[in-house]
Amino acid sequence: MAISLSIESSxxxxxxxxxxxxxxxxxxxxxxxxxxxDVLIYAILMAEDLGVSIEDIILRKLEINQLKxxxxxxxxxxxxxxxxxxxxxxx
Numbered sequence: 001m002a003i004s005l006s007i008e009s010s011x012x013x014x015x016x017x018x019x020x021x022x023x024x025x026x027x028x029x030x031x032x033x034x035x036x037x038d039v040l041i042y043a044i045l046m047a048e049d050l051g052v053s054i055e056d057i058i059l060r061k062l063e064i065n066q067l068k069x070x071x072x073x074x075x076x077x078x079x080x081x082x083x084x085x086x087x088x089x090x091x
Contacts (some may be wrong), residue, residue, distance in 0.1 A: 001049055005042040011035045 012035035025032060047054045051060040 001042060001046040003040065005046060008035060008038040008042055012039055 012032065013036065015032045016024040019027070043056065047057070
């Protein structure tokens, strides 16, 4: 299931290759929607196969991200949590 999800994600990504997001959406909107649907279908099927609640895992991940990336520190930056706000790596 994970392999199929990865393949479908790659097919979605192909629609954006060598284009700006706006250009990709303007030219490939129907294909993007179809591939996004495939990604979501496989993600839902995988969650069902694993016996996990989609709502629970999404809410948990949002909690983790909130702790890892506090808004007051990271809003408006592209800094990863493994780097400090000045761009230096943390141990």
